[in-house]
Amino acid sequence: HQPHQSCHLILELQAASxxxxxxxxxRFCEKKPQLRRPKTGHAVCRDCFFWAFEAETHDTIVSxxxxxxxxxxxxxxxxxxxxxxLAYLLKTLNERHNYGLDLRLLAIDEGIAGYRDDSLDALRRxxxxxxxxxxxxxxxxxxxxxxxxxxxxxxxxxxxxxCGVFRRQALDRGAGHLKADKLATGHNADDVxxxxxxxxxxxxxxRLSRCADGVTHTGGGLPARCKxxxxxxxxxxxxxxxxxxxxxxxxxxxxAPAAYRGHARALVKDLERARPAALLHIIQAAEQIRFxxxxxxxxxxxxxLCGYVSSQPVCKACVLLDGLNSGNPRLAVGKSxxxxxxxxxxxxxxxxxxxxxxxxxxxxxxxxxSGSACAAAADS
Ligand code: SF4
Ligand code: ZN
Numbered sequence: 508h509q510p511h512q513s514c515h516l517i518l519e520l521q522a523a524s525x526x527x528x529x530x531x532x533x534r535f536c537e538k539k540p541q542l543r544r545p546k547t548g549h550a551v552c553r554d555c556f557f558w559a560f561e562a563e564t565h566d567t568i569v570s571x572x573x574x575x576x577x578x579x580x581x582x583x584x585x586x587x588x589x590x591x592x593l594a595y596l597l598k599t600l601n602e603r604h605n606y607g608l609d610l611r612l613l614a615i616d617e618g619i620a621g622y623r624d625d626s627l628d629a630l631r632r633x634x635x636x637x638x639x640x641x642x643x644x645x646x647x648x649x650x651x652x653x654x655x656x657x658x659x660x661x662x663x664x665x666x667x668x669x670c671g672v673f674r675r676q677a678l679d680r681g682a683g684h685l686k687a688d689k690l691a692t693g694h695n696a697d698d699v700x701x702x703x704x705x706x707x708x709x710x711x712x713x714r715l716s717r718c719a720d721g722v723t724h725t726g727g728g729l730p731a732r733c734k735x736x737x738x739x740x741x742x743x744x745x746x747x748x749x750x751x752x753x754x755x756x757x758x759x760x761x762x763a764p765a766a767y768r769g770h771a772r773a774l775v776k777d778l779e780r781a782r783p784a785a786l787l788h789i790i791q792a793a794e795q796i797r798f799x800x801x802x803x804x805x806x807x808x809x810x811x812l813c814g815y816v817s818s819q820p821v822c823k824a825c826v827l828l829d830g831l832n833s834g835n836p837r838l839a840v841g842k843s844x845x846x847x848x849x850x851x852x853x854x855x856x857x858x859x860x861x862x863x864x865x866x867x868x869x870x871x872x873x874x875x876x877s878g879s880a881c882a883a884a885a886d887s
Pocket of ligand 2: 810811812813814815821822823824825
């Protein structure tokens with residue numbers, strides 16, 4: 508078949524396997540080495556690789572005081588390699604080190620036929636094999652739109668803008684529904700390094716100051732987000748899943764555009780090829796940047812339409828939905844001037860006020876619309 512991303516990584520890793528430069532024994536024990544760790548270059552046996560990878564994840568969790576005993580942790584899971592390894596590791600480490608966590612799987616179904624439905628099948632098998640309860644939220648229920656419909660309405664250029672904003676909010680709503688204290692995501696070292704580079708190139712100081720943190724608090728009653736795999740190399744996650752024979756879905760999203768994070772990703776991969784430690788160094792450099800604490804950060808409030816945390820009167824998801832529902836999806840993602848963005852928000856608030864005696868739509872009711880009819884519907 509057409510090799511997918513994981514196959515490419517396995518082929519690349521086999522090409523760099525210990526047989527090419529024979530090592531007689533594993534770096535840590537007497538056994539024959541079976542792989543060379545992409546992160547450190549050490550030739551190791553399979554068991555010592557598992558041990559090192561798990562110990563490093565445990566260290567990330569403990570050193571950043573990620574969790575407290577008794578907490579409920581929602582694991583943002585998609586059926587892909589990162590979140591499947593994350594769920595397996597959290598369950599293993601929770602039992603091994605008595606974290607005392609109540610672990611749940613939380614999935615978001617964006618409504619992408621031929622991609623997410625297949626990956627959710629893999630996730631359902633993980634639910635059974637790990638024995639962790641799974642809850643699935645859908646864009647269709649939360650927003651009234653599937654991503655397939657969004658792409659049909661808005662085209663292929665800005666699909667990830669819609670999807671990213673919707674997913675972030677959907678995960679928070681899902682974690683809130685599960686009454687989770689923390690939301691753990693499968694972001695790996697490659698993802699974090701890419702985000703650091705992107706924020707640096709954009710000059711986005713606010714995001715740069717927190718994107719490399721293991722734990723981020725959004726405030727507004729939302730659960731803190733945690734990245735237990737933030738120092739785990741993507742290549743090692745693939746190796747771990749491969750040797751542990753974990754069941755995951757390995758195809759890329761049908762709508763993943765070539766330019767998605769493309770430049771930052773290419774730069775980070777080039778740097779890793781030249782010097783594998785570069786990934787870690789980018790993350791560690793970002794962790795050490797100190798920002799003026801008196802710098803003005805946007806104040807958090809709640810969206811007047813849906814109640815979600817927002818620094819604007821209307822949250823980004825509501826603005827995007829307004830564009831979709833009014834047949835102007837491109838307007839909502841376009842680089843509109845601050846002035847016209849304000850005008851759009853003002854119009855939405857006025858419309859909402861005019862309609863507040865009626866229901867704002869079924870999707871609104873489910874998202875906690877504050878319109879009186881929706882409130883009544885929610886109570887009944
Ligand atoms: Fe959504 Fe874009 Fe990711 Fe596909 S690639 S799941 S459209 S964010
Ligand atoms: Zn909103």
